[in-house]
Amino acid sequence: MDNQILRYNSNPFSLAHTVTDSPNDIKTHIHNCYELFYYISGDLTYYIEGQAYKLSPNDMILTNSRELHRIVFNSKCRYERKYIHFKPEYISSFQTDDYNMLYYIENRKLGYFNRIPANDVLEYKINELWEQIEQTSLETSPESQIMRKAFFVQLLITINKIFSKYNHSLVDRHKYDHKIVAILDYINKNLDEKISLDLLQQTFFVNKFYLCHIFKMNTGFTVMEYITYKRIMRALELLTSGMTALDAAHAVGYGDYSTFYKAFKHITGVSPKQYYRK
Template identity: 75%
Template sequence: MDKQIQRYINNHFLMVHMVTDIPSDVTTHLHDCYELFYFIAGDLTYYIEGQAYELRPHDIIITNSRELHRIVFNAKCRYERKYIHFKPEFISSFQTAEYNLLSYIENRKLGYFNRIPAEDVLEYKLNELWEQIEQAALEPAPENSILMKALFVQMLVTMNKVFAKYDNPLGDRHKNHKYDHKIVKILDYINNNLDEKITLNVLQQKFYVNKYYLCHIFKMNTGFTVNEYITYKKIMKASELLMTGMTALDAAHAVGYGDYSTFYKAFKGITGYSPKQYFRK
């Protein structure tokens, strides 16, 4: 059962602090915004695009709107976390030609450098900034909406300083996520060939690995099944094409679906909307 402790919301910003006594796995999903996830307590593995992050208290996980992720719980103990969902519009007035607040969130290779480890969170006082944002969000004073946004921008700037440090050769403490190099190549292939029909047989022939063994190691490394990952990625790409004005039929063909009814079913299953409804939304 979830207990929601704090919450603040407007059109482009959502802040939540939640506790779950008996957690259950979080299925594969993505957001139409950016997510900052602050881990407080629990025993879980956070899977993002082929990387598996074993979290410790005060770790922060960052995902953008293109990164598939899911959570698998290693034990059913008390699970506490905070998270912020925000859209670029929330801080657009602070963006300049010289400095992009979202550069590291947007431009990382998918599934890489998603974690800010606890020691950096505490050293750079990201935990204190988070608490100040929460406090400003909860108090009704009229100036606090401005203060909250200013503090949030300060936190993004601080995170960018941490990410800039990660561009240097990484120490072992930043390598505590595990991955299989073959799986990384397969993920890259899938993401670069969404316009083609990608099947287990195709991957088996291209990467010289038995398809049944591939299913096993793919699930073990990514937390997703092969077909689940391919379908999500194709539908995500199709949704982007729909927003450019492309017809649903053309979008289906553009992501390798020869049968529109199969595409329609997959699209609605993942987004909750038909292609036409999604475009209108």
């Protein structure tokens, strides 16, 4: 069970600071907002869109509203973290034509460069800005909401500064299994087609049983789990654009609507038609 040290919730911005004494794995999920995750302690691997991040204290993870992620705990060590959830409209009044505070959160390849290492977090004083955001969330003065947003804007600008200094050097510091990267890319480009382990075996010249092993080891997902989640996420986009549930099912590779229905409700908690009407 999570022990709440701090929680503040005011849509479209919320934050929390929690501790879990004996954590369990956090299943694959996706947010309808952006998440800034500040790691304090524990023993975990953070999986995002097929990339595995082994975290150190004071590391920070950024995910946007399109990135599947999950957490696997390597032991039952005490787990402490902070996180902020927000939607772009929270800071829209500060955006300009010349400067996009969400540039590096929005414009990364999915699953790439999600981590800001601890040395940068501390050097750029992200930890201090975060503490100021928390402090203003505890206050009830008339100016506290303005101050909280001001500190948060500073935090986003600082994140942009950190990523802008990397340029292309960050690519050399993050190693990927190129076979897995190619498979992930293929899946994401062919969600409307029938994708099976046999097909992937033939396409990438790798034994399907070995493929299952290295895919899970590198991504934290099974092959079919990843495909299912990505198809449902794509279906959500199509339903939001006005497509009917049946057409959306066919558009993401489901020939059988009942199978689509079960997968959709399992992942989203509502039926396709309920989501469409909402």
